[in-house]
Amino acid sequence: MERDSSPSDQFHRYKNLIQNGDNPDITKERQGASFNLYNMQCFVYENDHKLQRRQEILEFVESHREFDDPVHPHFLNRDEQIDRATRKCLAMVDNLDAIDVTDYFDEAPLYQLLTIGRELHCLSLHYGMFLPTIQVHTEKSLILGPFQMAASKAILGTFAQTELGHGSNLSKLETTATYDATTKEFVIHTPTMSAGKWWPGGLGKSANYAAVMAQLYTSGESKGPHLFMVQLRDNAHAPLPGVTVGDIGPKLGNNANDNGFLIFDHYRIPRRNMFMKYSKVEADGTYIPPPHAKLGFGAMVLVRLLMIRDQTCQLGAAAVIAIRYSAVRHSAVRQGEINEGEGEVQILDYRTQQYRLLPQLARSFPSSQRMRSRNSTSKYVTKQINNNANMELLPELHALSSGLKAVITWEVAQGIEQLRLSCGGHGYSRASAFPDMYAYAVGGCTYEGENIVMLLQVARFLMMIAKEVRSGNPKLAEIAEYIAKPDAVTARISSWKTCSDEDIIHDFEAVTRKLIFATFDRLTTLERTMKKKEAWNACSIDLCKAARMHVKTYLVKNFLARVRTCEDPASRTVMHTLAKLYAFDLISGGGGHFMKGGFLSEKQFNEVQLGIYEMLAAIRPDSVALADSWAISDLELRSVLGRRDGNVYPALLEWAQQSPLNQN
Numbered sequence: 131m132e133r134d135s136s137p138s139d140q141f142h143r144y145k146n147l148i149q150n151g152d153n154p155d156i157t158k159e160r161q162g163a164s165f166n167l168y169n170m171q172c173f174v175y176e177n178d179h180k181l182q183r184r185q186e187i188l189e190f191v192e193s194h195r196e197f198d199d200p201v202h203p204h205f206l207n208r209d210e211q212i213d214r215a216t217r218k219c220l221a222m223v224d225n226l227d228a229i230d231v232t233d234y235f236d237e238a239p240l241y242q243l244l245t246i247g248r249e250l251h252c253l254s255l256h257y258g259m260f261l262p263t264i265q266v267h268t269e270k271s272l273i274l275g276p277f278q279m280a281a282s283k284a285i286l287g288t289f290a291q292t293e294l295g296h297g298s299n300l301s302k303l304e305t306t307a308t309y310d311a312t313t314k315e316f317v318i319h320t321p322t323m324s325a326g327k328w329w330p331g332g333l334g335k336s337a338n339y340a341a342v343m344a345q346l347y348t349s350g351e352s353k354g355p356h357l358f359m360v361q362l363r364d365n366a367h368a369p370l371p372g373v374t375v376g377d378i379g380p381k382l383g384n385n386a387n388d389n390g391f392l393i394f395d396h397y398r399i400p401r402r403n404m405f406m407k408y409s410k411v412e413a414d415g416t417y418i419p420p421p422h423a424k425l426g427f428g429a430m431v432l433v434r435l436l437m438i439r440d441q442t443c444q445l446g447a448a449a450v451i452a453i454r455y456s457a458v459r460h461s462a463v464r465q466g467e468i469n470e471g472e473g474e475v476q477i478l479d480y481r482t483q484q485y486r487l488l489p490q491l492a493r494s495f496p497s498s499q500r501m502r503s504r505n506s507t508s509k510y511v512t513k514q515i516n517n518n519a520n521m522e523l524l525p526e527l528h529a530l531s532s533g534l535k536a537v538i539t540w541e542v543a544q545g546i547e548q549l550r551l552s553c554g555g556h557g558y559s560r561a562s563a564f565p566d567m568y569a570y571a572v573g574g575c576t577y578e579g580e581n582i583v584m585l586l587q588v589a590r591f592l593m594m595i596a597k598e599v600r601s602g603n604p605k606l607a608e609i610a611e612y613i614a615k616p617d618a619v620t621a622r623i624s625s626w627k628t629c630s631d632e633d634i635i636h637d638f639e640a641v642t643r644k645l646i647f648a649t650f651d652r653l654t655t656l657e658r659t660m661k662k663k664e665a666w667n668a669c670s671i672d673l674c675k676a677a678r679m680h681v682k683t684y685l686v687k688n689f690l691a692r693v694r695t696c697e698d699p700a701s702r703t704v705m706h707t708l709a710k711l712y713a714f715d716l717i718s719g720g721g722g723h724f725m726k727g728g729f730l731s732e733k734q735f736n737e738v739q740l741g742i743y744e745m746l747a748a749i750r751p752d753s754v755a756l757a758d759s760w761a762i763s764d765l766e767l768r769s770v771l772g773r774r775d776g777n778v779y780p781a782l783l784e785w786a787q788q789s790p791l792n793q794n
């Protein structure tokens with residue numbers, strides 16, 4: 131009797147039948163675009179040099195066999211995932227000449243995405259936080275030593291701050307660093323179980339050093355949390371006496387990263403191992419405070435800025451996948467056929483599908499594009515602090531980075547989930563890349579400052595501004611100038627085709643201002659009968675709403691401003707519609723705030739809704755080209771559904787074939 135053909139034979143039979151050039155639907159979509167793709171890509175990446183560099187880095191990675199994956203990473207267990215990521219890491223850092231390593235915002239993350247994928251790995255914290263901590267917190271005269279050691283990987287570090295008992299509330303961290311003036315050492319100690327460090331990435335197996343946040347005690351006095359450079363493992367990589375360290379086990383995502391725990395037992399380090407750029411402990415134990423109490427948290431501010439761009443790119447990639455898939459996927463269930471008898475339609479033609487996809491695509495542009503200016507803001511602030519001990523801009527930078535981090539990580543995570551749903555069943559498969567993207571994105575809602583906690587930091591800043599404005603003597607940061615503008619009674623928004631950018635900005639600013647002052651008034655009223663902290667807690671939901679709205683207003687203004695800089699008229703027209711869609715979608719979602727007190731009339735609200743529908747229709751023919759404007763290669767995308775050529779089904783068969791369950 132003839133043997134049944136194996137699953138593998140079947141797969142190949144279908145694969146050969148189906149695969150033949152690019153999917154015709156996706157080709158047609160590209161041909162119908164209203165703008166020149168290259169011009170748009172140059173706008174998205176700000177110049178052709180950046181675009182060119184993306185291509186060069188891609189070619190470099192593709193031409194190096196050590197970056198290949200013999201087995202698809204989705205089919206690996208955790209040990210194998212860690213092995214793979216570590217092998218890739220080594221290849222990655224052995225070839226750092228391929229990129230400008232100081233370009234934290236573009237080249238470095240792209241290189242990592244191309245080589246490893248969207249998994250944190252054993253060196254994520256080394257590059258993501260340990261090196262930045264050395265850069266931000268080491269005195270200029272000493273920086274070369276540790277920085278060179280870390281840069282050359284003679285030491286591999288992590289950032290060990292969070293403890294079992296405390297993460298957000300840094301002032302209550304329990305690990306102690308007690309100065310012993312007789313030996314000129316700090317004694318690092320974990321006094322309680324809840325003081326054990328928990329979470330630091332790369333700590334479980336990989337790092338031999340850590341920047342440790344601990345409560346400083348000197349001359350018998352507590353001086354609050356400070357950072358220390360601590361060696362954890364010896365040259366044979368065994369934990370040093372007084373150090374207990376290990377992995378915390380599997381997590382929702384990021385499983386190629388060995389997040390770890392760390393317990394100290396009266397572990398001694400030299401005095402010079404305290405990061406002393408801003409605050410110092412002299413040899414006799416005298417404490418010199420920093421010029422600003424929160425300068426010690428500077429590395430976190432920098433990483434929050436890095437995360438904004440990194441996370442937004444994930445949303446961009448998710449939109450690319452869902453849009454391309456929607457162009458090649460057809461549906462003809464009876465109720466889905468648009469014109470009876472005309473056969474199947476691309477799911478991209480369903481208005482509900484466009485409503486799922488295009489606002490997310492719009493959302494992915496503003497935050498990624500403004501990143502570069504925030505990068506220069508951060509450089510400017512750092513320079514001010516270093517040169518003149520000028521701390522004036524620090525609260526503004528803290529509020530901006532905290533707010534953007536909170537709003538963007540949340541929107542990215544929600545957006546990825548929406549885009550996953552838009553791909554039906556295939557979106558649920560890991561082949562789509564959505565599950566990995568989502569797991570990565572939701573991690574960002576928690577780490578580097580839990581999002582609600584970050585929003586409340588923005589709210590502190592806004593309440594301070596509101597108080598100053600009410601006192602009639604405001605000294606306003608640039609991002610808050612609109613808060614002092616006079617009240618606006620009616621909204622100016624109208625049809626999307628006729629309303630100007632100024633009208634949109636006017637309405638966003640007016641609504642945010644109202645929200646801020648209504649919250650301020652409620653808070654001050656509560657403070658008359660409650661303790662300040664109780665009043666703050668009672669008001670905190672409104673405080674978060676005001677903070678979110680402030681950040682969204684900032685993003686709308688920046689998106690519109692950025693579009694105005696687009697020199698190519700065809701690209702500008704499409705981007706402008708996308709920016710308006712972004713703004714109108716926010717108004718529609720936040721209708722309650724906009725309609726409060728009759729600010730936005732019902733007629734105007736209807737115009738906003740109608741405008742959204744019309745803009746969806748207007749953008750629809752350009753949607754695949756807009757997805758292409760992200761210039762994301764298949765290697766970077768790592769999604770069977772989002773392949774550039776649109777040949778999704780044979781690729782899905784090929785992917786499934788690699789499942790170990792199909793091997794015997």
Ligand SMILES: CCCCCCC/C=C/C(=O)SCCNC(=O)CCNC(=O)[C@H](O)C(C)(C)COP(=O)(O)OP(=O)(O)OC[C@H]1O[C@@H](n2cnc3c(N)ncnc32)[C@H](O)[C@@H]1OP(=O)(O)O
Nearest residue numbers: 258291297298300424427436437440524528577578579590
């Ligand atoms: C792409 C790279 C990937 C890398 C992977 C990253 C992996 C993850 C790593 C980590 O998660 S590391 C651990 C991160 N942990 C946190 O982010 C903890 C979050 N908590 C805090 O940041 C702070 O504790 C707090 C929430 C900001 C509050 O601090 P504190 O309790 O000390 O202050 P408050 O009483 O609330 O405020 C006092 C005052 O200080 C201002 N302020 C606080 N922080 C800063 C800052 N960084 N810079 C400037 N100013 C700051 C705050 O606004 C208050 O000002 P006023 O209102 O009094 O004027």
Ligand SMILES: Cc1cc2nc3c(=O)[nH]c(=O)nc-3n(C[C@H](O)[C@H](O)[C@H](O)COP(=O)(O)OP(=O)(O)OC[C@H]3O[C@@H](n4cnc5c(N)ncnc54)[C@H](O)[C@@H]3O)c2cc1C
Nearest residue numbers: 289290291292296297298329330331573577578579580582
């Ligand atoms: C993937 C991942 C990687 C990480 N990597 C690192 C690392 O490398 N190094 C490191 O040190 N840490 C790391 N962390 C830890 C991370 O920084 C903390 O989890 C984060 O700061 C939140 O702290 P927490 O877990 O203590 O949450 P909590 O602060 O306990 O928050 C729990 C809840 O309480 C609420 N809450 C807390 N405080 C307030 C408040 N004041 N007002 C209102 N609500 C409040 C929060 O909003 C949240 O809903 C990582 C975490 C994750 C998930």
